[in-house]
Amino acid sequence: MESLVKRWKTSQIALWTVLLLLLIFITAPIFYAVIASFKTNMEIFNSPFSLPKSWNFDNYINAWNLGNFKQYFLNSALITVGGMLIVALVACPAGYAFAQLSFKGSNLLFYMFLLGMSLPIQAIIIPIFFQLKTMGLVNTLTGVTLVSSGLALPFSIFLMRNTFRDIPKELRESAAMDGAGEWRTFWSVILPLAKPGLVALLIFTFMNIWNDFLLPLVLLVNPEKFTISLGLYSFQGEQTTNFGLIFGGTVISMIPSIIVYILFQRSFVEGMTDGANK
Amino acid sequence: MNLNDSTSSLEMDLKKNLSLVKGKNKLKLKKLITILSFLLPALILYSIFMLIPMFDAVRYSFFDWDGAAPSMNFVGFENYIKLADDKIFLKALSHNLLWVVLSLILMVIPTLVLAVLISRVKKGKTFFRAGFYLPSVLSLAVVGVLWSKIYDPMMGPINVFLKSIGLENLAKNWLGEPFYVIPALVIASTWAFYGLYMILFLAGLQNINHELYEAADLDGAGPIRKFWSITVPSLRNTLNVVISMVIINSLKGFALIWIMTQGGPFYMSELVSTYVYKAAFSMNKVSYATAGSVVLGIIVIVFTIAFNYYRERSEN
Known part of the structure; x- marks a missing residue:
């Protein structure tokens, strides 16, 4: 018996060691970038794998101010927060209607929204650009916010419909008996129960819009309007050989999504598994 | 008298039914409006930025257009034929x-x-x-x-x-x-x-x-x-x-x-x-x-x- 426990322990230790080494190997590029962001260009070239001689924040300060990451950060924040608000306000009622209100053509309409989920955005990005052009919204943050919200809708409605479907219909019916209108029921009875789904929706929307590259690339022209992803891309184009500075900008770009991930790790994993399996 | 009575009661019945139908229609309309109020924002946003672009994508592909010219030339499947040769x-x-x-x-x-x-x-x-x-x-x-x-x-x-x-x-x-x-x-x-x-x-x-x-x-x-x-x-x-x-x-x-x-x-x-x-x-x-x-x-x-x-x- 004792030897069995021992054997089990050694196999666990071996497993741990293998996984830990693998984890270090796979996340090495991230650590490499963080370490290099504290180095000067000379240091990166001469001793790429050692720790920096001194932890100086010059690359961050220069990227933030001279590289204009300050502005990119603000633009991304505006677009992302605006998009999250619009998506939540639009997708929740729609998901609720599909899940709880029965009406003719509900399935057909729902499939019409689902169609957008499998469609690659590249297939419609050109007409979107011209659509926005006729609306006079090319090269505006408003335009990017609206398009991002629109494109996020299919998945968001799908997610919220699944969330609301898991809430028993009896709740709605008894609220109706008490004389509450449909909106009142939705707002004060059902929505509070859908909180986990709503949190997942907000996290997904945050990640998608904050990390998006294609839409800002196509829709924004003026560097003053660039988002953090687009800004990083144009920054590396200007500073091709200035590795330290580029890594400073890269790390600045990573920080928000990593923080959100660490804070909401749980809802992340659950939301993802639910989304794919339903 | 009798006859009159029965017709009037029939009329009453009809009227009752009619107002019931009207009431039902009203209820239906009200329900429809409520449902629409839940769906309309999503429908509008989705139509403007996904549905219409989908149609436009197909439509553009049958024309010859550089993105700036005021008019588009219809060319049928020519773009697709050119693609197959590109x-x-x-x-x-x-x-x-x-x-x-x-x-x-x-x-x-x-x-x-x-x-x-x-x-x-x-x-x-x-x-x-x-x-x-x-x-x-x-x-x-x-x-x-x-x-x-x-x-x-x-x-x-x-x-x-x-x-x-x-x-x-x-x-x-x-x-x-x-x-x-x-x-x-x-x-x-x-x-x-x-x-x-x-x-x-x-x-x-x-x-x-x-x-x-x-x-x-x-x-x-x-x-x-x-x-x-x-x-x-x-x-x-x-x-x-x-x-x-x-x-x-x-x-x-x-x-x-x-x-x-x-x-x-x-x-x-x-x-x-x-x-x-x-x-x-x-x-x-x-x-x-x-x-x-x-x-x-x-x-x-x-x-x-x-x-x-x-x-x-x-x-x-």
């Missing part, structure tokens, strides 16, 4: 295919093995799951910039390392040589995307009946045997989902390629999406590019529908 477009399509195959090889089984290893850990499972997911949190712009520096022929850590251990011959210009560029890009994209599949596998592994493994232990089956004859068949549904997602995401690839190579060198890493982007926004061949993007969209949608059909059939 060597670069065909090359891009074949690269998409190669990208799919390489992604499947790199992504599916290695990620499954990783998930199995993580699922065997007794203490610290969450730590490993969170740690291995980390690359997937980063934006593709970050991944693209990071990996272009890693592959840098002069200062990139890969080549610096190879040179420092005396393997100069192996130090290549990873993103600059035709033979290496697509595999190098696929490795970067695998790094960015495997996390999602790992989580899906981990969720699937939780549902496998443990008694199966115990029975196999009694039969003296080794770990590799158990992997192929228990784990893989039990995960069939998860594997289906993962494989289809890998294929669809590979066809959708754009950001990484655009950031790292812009399709170069000499179109060697051109995908349909990058080619279409160039054609539309730097060569002003808007309608032609749209036709190319419609082809890509149709491939993805047909594949998705076929896959869902297959999945529903195999699950029932």
